[in-house]
Amino acid sequence: MTITARARPAREQFTGPAIEAERxxxxxxxxVAVDDVSFSVPQGTVLGLLGPNGAGKTTTVRMMTTLSRPTSGTARVAGHDVLRDPDAVRHSMGLTGQAATVDEFLTGRENILLMGSLYGLSKSAIRALTDELLERFSLGDAGDKVVKEYSGGMRRRLDLAVSLIAAPHVLFLDEPTTGLDPRSRVELWEVLRELVADGTTLLLTTQYLEEADQLADRIVVIDRGQIIAQGTPLELKDQSGKAALVVTVSRADQLESARGLLASHVREVHVDEGARQLTAPADGLADVTRIASVFDGSEIVLDDLGLKRPSLDDVFLHLTGHRAEDADTDETTASTQDTKERSR
Structure with a gap:
């Protein structure tokens, strides 16, 4: 559901990328929490900033949203420099952090009304926007309930609704689905796709390759504060190895026959007797169809046959030599220190 032009605040037009990070x-x-990070995000696209905990993702977002001053380098959001014109940056973007920031003692409707008044919108515009945002985020029936009664997924959707009250050009989402159940995660993905279709540019940080794969046009992989790879989701997966064809045999006594049959149609077969599985290199879904027809003509009974893409750990192990959970930086401590410094 698109917010109507009648209710939507006017967006200032600009040329060039929606987001730019410059060293x-x-x-x-x-x-060193962030070390010489540069990238660019075209208008109306999604960039996934991918990395393990402590990689520097949140610190990068904090600098780009004026919450933290860079030691060096700069960034631009909707054409505005974060150092020279921070107020314009804040007016052109929305931010949803890792934890929902809505007031749990207010209703969903009151949270949106409050944010609209802080932006100085007219009462009629705020009322129209509130109704439309509640409906858009499937919160119409819960709009008059206090937020402390909301589920985690409902709070995240409300947090997004609040961040959109001023119709920002750019939306920064810092691990938006952390802690959500699978159904709530998928529902939030659909909302984000609608925002992009409306012209919003998204930068989202995530630990989940699946999330970046679902949403991002391009991905920047960051580890220990540095960019170590970037490209489309498929390009990154291919860097850590091709997809694998996985065949699971129902009966252990047919495993050797299945291995011989598969070996006659592929270059190399690996056998896992305990799991009754055969694994072989694959170029894509066409190989799945081809091998399925081979087994259809045999007496071998299969439990499963499919294509397995590299996982997040596969990508990180290939790119960095360590798994995602082995990261040894401490970005949380750094962000806390940054907050203390700003409050002095």
């Missing part, structure tokens, strides 16, 4: 660096004492 961003952030130090916390001797700790």
């Amino acid at each position: 961003l660096v952030k130090h916390f004492g001797d700790f």
Whole structure:
């Protein structure tokens, strides 16, 4: 559901990329949280900033949204420089953090009304926007309930609705689906796709390759504060190895026969007797169809046959030599230190 032009605040037009990071660096004492990060995001697209906990994703977003001053380098949002014109940056973007920031003692409707009044919108515009945003995020029936009664998924949707009250050009989402159940995650993905279709540019940080695969046009992989790879989701997966064809045999006594049959049609077969599985290199779904027809003509009974793409850990192990959970930076401590410094 698209917010109507009648209710939507006017967007200032600009040319060029919606988001640009230019050699961003952030130090916390001797700790380098972000080290020479540069990228560009065209208008109306989605960039996934992918990395393990502590990689520097949140610190990068904080610098781009004026919450943290870069040690060096700069960034631009909707054409506005975060150092020279931070107020214009804040007016052109929305931000949804890792935890919902709505007031749990207000209703969903009251949260949106409050944000609209802070932006200085007229009462009639705020009322129209509130109704439309509640409906758009499937919160119409819950709009008059206090937020503390909301589920985690409902709170995340309300947080997004609040961030859209001023119809920002750019929306920063810092791990938007962390803690959500699978159904709520998928529902939120659909909402984000609608926003992009309306022309909003998204930058989302995530630990989940599946999430980036579902939403992002391009991905920047960051680890220990540095960009280590970037490209489309498929390009990144291919960097960590091709897809694999996985055949699971129903009966252990047919495993050897299945291996011989598969070996006659592929280059190499690996056998896992305990799992009754055969694995072989594959170029894509066409191989699945081809091998399925081979087994259809045999007496071998299969439990499953499919294509397995590299996982997040496969990507990180290939790119960095360590798995995602083995990251040893401490971005959380750094962000806390940054907040303390800003409050002095």
